[in-house]
Amino acid sequence: MSWLFGLNKGNNSQLPPVDGLPESGEPTGQGDAGAAGSGRGGPVDSGYRSEAYSFDSTALERAAKAAKQLESSKHATQALELSKMQEVTRQQEQMAKIKEYEVGVEQMKIEQKRVDGEQKRKYMEEEAKIAKHKAEYQDQLARRRYEDQLVQQQRMQEQNLQKQEESVAKQEAMRKATLEQEMELRAQADMKRIQAETAARAKVERENQDLYLEQIRLKAKESRTTIMEGIQTAGNVLGAGAQAFLNDWDKVVAAASGISLLALGVYTAKRGTGVVAGYIDARLGKPSLVRDTSKFSLFETVKHPIQTSKKMMVKPQDALSGVVLAPQLESRLRDVALATKNTKLNRGMFRNLLFHGPPGTGKTMFAKKLAMHSGMDYAVLTGGDIAPMGRDGVTAMHKVFDWASASRKGLILFVDEADAFLRKRSSERISEEMRSTLNAFLYRTGDQSDKFMLVLASNTPEQLDWAINDRLDEVVEFPLPGDDERERLVRLYFEKYVLQPAAEGSRGRRIQVEEMDYGKLCSDIAHLTRGMSGREIAKLSVAWQAAGYASEDGVLSQVMIMDRVADAVRNHSQKLQWLSDEEIRENRNVGYKSRKEEDASKSMNVETGKK
Known part of the structure; x- marks a missing residue:
């Protein structure tokens, strides 16, 4: 048996053919199936590759000789069975490999499908992401186009407004130039007319000089004669009248009574004229303490007609026009302006204000704008003007408040540099005259008024008297401007x-x-x-x-x-x-x-x- 196994192991082609088994080089049914399977699934094992056929007769002879020896051997049947079992085992191993290969192929197909699905999912996600980015980009482009359209429209509106302003300015300049030219031509024509009239009058006077001299002489002679006759007649009449007056006692008593009545009338007229003058001064004049006012004054109109006409032509405007302040302060001052305007319309009691802050922050400017916005008059006082008045300060202070109470539209009394005379009486050293003036001010501002509104301005509000602080209804700080x-x-x-x-x-x-x-x-x-x-x-x-x-x-x-x-x-x-x-x-x-x-x-x- 050992030689048989060694022969089968060495070369199967040297074995003799056995009934029921295929010769070496011919594939079995399983081999055909495997070849067919390999044709379907992939490459076939290297043992089943096709090779070039070559006929060897010596091998056939050796096979025949081995077959004869096998037939004569007692182990022939066992060798044949063993060979069959080896072939079956080899075929089963080959079939197992084929099955494993097919399973691998199927797994590869499943993996390929999974990979394709994953790739498809990623592709779809990428497409969705690209579509999202595209939509966002289109939305961004649409927004930009809309913003550009808005900016372009705003720019066009600004350009149109600028063109209109330039056109109005050009028309105003042309109108001014035309008026100036007309006034210049009119002045030249008036000068020429006056020169012509003067020259003609001088010529006529030169020509009629003799006649004028003769007329003057005749008038002087007639006047002298008339005066002399009048003196003579008056002397005669006065002499006769005096003699008759002195001889009649009733006439003397009547004359004395008339003189007394005349003196009484003169004294009454003088006092009445003083009272009327004081009333006119309170109604139409301006107190000496008032530096600037929008209230109509007859004397100021005669003294400064152009300035008075400009003030009268000023129309009500926004309280914050031309005033640049912080947004919070502007909002608060706008509420103050609206409350003041409605108080005037409803004839209510005005509230007293205190503006404090560094110099040059817009306190006086807003006070004037507040008066113009509410339709009231304004008057500006300076605290430094009161101290030099001395004992006349009390009278001047009462005149100011009498004048303020006489305003028909209502008056905003703005006291600039209020700390100059409204200082604390307890800690500050002030004169008796200044103390009396301060007391007069406190007396006139003790109650709320529907005639005037008190607005104080100070850079150092901590120096104001406590009674002044008690009369203030609202305190507004004007800080330095921010960035x-x-x-x-x-x-x-x-x-x-x-x-x-x-x-x-x-x-x-x-x-x-x-x-x-x-x-x-x-x-x-x-x-x-x-x-x-x-x-x-x-x-x-x-x-x-x-x-x-x-x-x-x-x-x-x-x-x-x-x-x-x-x-x-x-x-x-x-x-x-x-x-x-x-x-x-x-x-x-x-x-x-x-x-x-x-x-x-x-x-x-x-x-x-x-x-």
């Missing part, structure tokens, strides 16, 4: 003092402005002028205008503007330094006074203890 407010102020005054004069021109030298980015320039200036008030920014704008007029070519450059800004910043810093030095000195004086008072109290306590 946004400063930029608005810079743009406003740059437009007013630089761009408008450059656009309109004047009869004298016209200012020109260098090409520059005005918006960025105003933002930079607003950043540099931190801590400045509105008045300081307005003065800075006037300095720009003066620099343009002072330049050789009349051109205002950006360098000149920034130089003026640097000067203003240095001046502001110097003022702040002076203010801090003054506060230090005041604090030292206050500390010295407090130490003296403390030493005095200690010494008094010691003396009291000794006693």
Whole structure:
């Protein structure tokens, strides 16, 4: 058996053919199935590859010889069965490999389907994401187009408005030029007419000089004769009348009574004229303490007719027009203006206000705007004008309040620098005249009034008397402008003092402005002028205008503007330094006074203890 196994293991082609088994080189049914399966699923095992056929006769002879030996051997049947079992085992292994291959192929197909599904899902997600991005991009484009349309429409509206303003300005300039030309021609015609009339009159007088002299002589002679006759007649009449008067006692008594009645009439007329004059002065005049007012005054109209006519032509306007303040403060002041206007319309009691804050923050400007908005008159008083009046301050104060109460439209009485005479009576040293004036002010403002509204302005409200604080209904602080407010102020005054004069021109030298980015320039200036008030920014704008007029070519450059800004910043810093030095000195004086008072109290306590 060992040689059989070794022969079968070495080369199957040397075995003789056995009945029922295929010869070496011919595939079995299973092999055909495997080949067919391999044709369906993939490559076949290397043992079943097709090879070139070559006939070997020696091998056939050896096979025949081996078959004869096998037939004569007693183990032939077992060898054949073993060979069959090996072949079956090999075929089963081959079939198992084929099945494994088919299972692998199926798994690969399933994996391929899973991968295809995953790829399809990813593709669909990517398509959805792309569609979403596309929709968002289209929406963004639509928004941008809409915003661009809005910006374009706004720009077109601004351009149309600017064109309309330019057209109105041109028409106004043409109208002014026409009126000036007409006035000039009329003046020239009047001068020519007056010269002609004067020349004609002089010529007529020269020609009729003799006749005039003769007429003068005749008139003088007749006048002298008439006067002499009148004197003679009057002497005769007076002499006769005096003689008759003295001879009649009843006439003497009647004459004495008439003279007494005449004296009484003169005295009554004088006193009545004084009373009427005082009434007229209270109704139509203006008290001496009032610096500025919009109330109609006959004497002020005669004295300043143009200014009075301009004030009378002013129409009611918004209380915050031209006033740049913080948004919260603007909202609060708008409520104050609306309440004041409705109070006037309903004839209610006005509320007294206190405006406090640094100088130049718009307190006086808003008080005037408030009066114009509510349709009331305004009057401006200054606290520094009261102290020099001395004992006449009480009378002047009563005249002011009598004059204010006589207003038919209502009056806003604005007292600027109120701390100059409304100081604390307990701690401040004030004269008796100032104390009396303060008491008169407190007496006239003790009750709410429907005739006038009291508005006080002070930079140091802590110095006001407690009775004054008791009469105030609302306190409003006007702080220094912030970053946004400063930029608005810079743009406003740059437009007013630089761009408008450059656009309109004047009869004298016209200012020109260098090409520059005005918006960025105003933002930079607003950043540099931190801590400045509105008045300081307005003065800075006037300095720009003066620099343009002072330049050789009349051109205002950006360098000149920034130089003026640097000067203003240095001046502001110097003022702040002076203010801090003054506060230090005041604090030292206050500390010295407090130490003296403390030493005095200690010494008094010691003396009291000794006693």
